[in-house]
Amino acid sequence: MPSLGHIPPPMITTGVVDRAARNWIAEGVGRSSVKNSLAVLVRVMEQALRDGLVDRNPARITGWQREYRLAEDELDDPRSLALPDWETLQHLATALVARSALRYAGWGDIVEFAGATAARIGEVSGCRAADIDTRSWLWTVRRQTTPGPGGLTDKGTKGKRARVVPLIEEIRPMLVRRLASAKERPDGRVFVGPRGGRVTTAILRDATHWDEVVTQLGHEKLRRHDLRHTGLTWMADAGIPLHQLRLIAGHGSLTTTQRYLHSNRNTVTAAGGLLSAHLNAERPDARLRAVSVGLVPSWSQVGHSAHPSMIEERSNDDRHHSECDRRYRRWKRRRPVAPSRNHRPLPTVGTTGFEPATP
Numbered sequence: 001m002p003s004l005g006h007i008p009p010p011m012i013t014t015g016v017v018d019r020a021a022r023n024w025i026a027e028g029v030g031r032s033s034v035k036n037s038l039a040v041l042v043r044v045m046e047q048a049l050r051d052g053l054v055d056r057n058p059a060r061i062t063g064w065q066r067e068y069r070l071a072e073d074e075l076d077d078p079r080s081l082a083l084p085d086w087e088t089l090q091h092l093a094t095a096l097v098a099r100s101a102l103r104y105a106g107w108g109d110i111v112e113f114a115g116a117t118a119a120r121i122g123e124v125s126g127c128r129a130a131d132i133d134t135r136s137w138l139w140t141v142r143r144q145t146t147p148g149p150g151g152l153t154d155k156g157t158k159g160k161r162a163r164v165v166p167l168i169e170e171i172r173p174m175l176v177r178r179l180a181s182a183k184e185r186p187d188g189r190v191f192v193g194p195r196g197g198r199v200t201t202a203i204l205r206d207a208t209h210w211d212e213v214v215t216q217l218g219h220e221k222l223r224r225h226d227l228r229h230t231g232l233t234w235m236a237d238a239g240i241p242l243h244q245l246r247l248i249a250g251h252g253s254l255t256t257t258q259r260y261l262h263s264n265r266n267t268v269t270a271a272g273g274l275l276s277a278h279l280n281a282e283r284p285d286a287r288l289r290a291v292s293v294g295l296v297p298s299w300s301q302v303g304h305s306a307h308p309s310m311i312e313e314r315s316n317d318d319r320h321h322s323e324c325d326r327r328y329r330r331w332k333r334r335r336p337v338a339p340s341r342n343h344r345p346l347p348t349v350g351t352t353g354f355e356p357a358t359p
Contacts, residue, residue: 014058045058082226093111
């Protein structure tokens with residue numbers, strides 16, 4: 001297991017193992033793989049316990065199965081994990097800063113940036129000044145911070161491809177301030193910890209007492225990754241097209257992005273009304289049908305309150321159809337009637353002079 005193999009057994013604590021397991025889950029490692037890795041680690045630390053290197057086995061952790069249940073809820077309905085509005089996100093950021101050591105304001109900036117851009121915490125940590133275009137206010141997501149052999153390291157994004165994310169007005173003043181300080185760092189990293197180091201979801205949780213704060217605010221099930229669900233839910237509600245939302249999120253499948261769309265009976269009914277209006281667009285009575293189902297304003301009905309343009313259009317249509325009817329009736333009267341196939345003319349006998357015909 002590369003995330004723990006470089007640490008000597010006496011330095012492995014319960015917190016180290018717990019953070020490693022949660023990082024595996026966050027990266028999408030399967031349940032059986034996490035279970036087997038922990039089982040191997042438990043045996044290794046049991047031997048270290050027998051050898052007197054540790055006083056207890058730190059690999060025997062609990063609670064990591066609950067993370068998979070939350071992940072299943074996330075796949076079913078990620079919208080339910082999102083914060084309701086921008087003010088709630090700001091209130092959360094302020095509370096986390098107040099609970100952290102030295103009241104480090106950078107934690108609040110990270111939370112607001114992650115919620116506004118729908119980015120992962122590792123991607124926020126990997127953001128550098130050169131990735132942000134302040135003329136168009138776009139951020140090109142190229143890397144993320146993850147645990148690795150020897151400590152934290154930067155690698156490509158989860159989808160192995162860069163993507164472009166818009167930067168909204170609410171976070172631009174904060175970005176201007178952080179970009180100015182990022183130019184003083186050799187790596188140009190925009191978001192760092194209190195000591196200038198990289199940030200992970202586990203570091204953010206421990207430094208801000210995340211679990212305690214979200215419970216006090218009434219969001220006891222909120223995780224750091226739910227900031228990403230918050231941003232994507234807001235973007236979907238704002239009306240961003242589905243294909244564009246997929247590119248912003250970096251999803252490999254369109255099905256994953258569709259879970260952020262809100263659908264109810266009203267929207268389905270409206271969709272049916274739009275389809276009916278489209279199918280009836282060429283019919284003479286399409287406008288009256290559209291009025292009856294509420295697809296066009298009631299003033300478009302022909303009457304004393306009708307719009308003048310509608311009355312003129314309707315009258316023109318009536319004159320056109322009346323002229324067509326007159327021409328058809330005139331043509332039908334003049335057309336010679338063809339004899340029927342079964343019709344046989346009656347024979348005539350004695351038709352001289354005015355003598356009536358006798359069959």
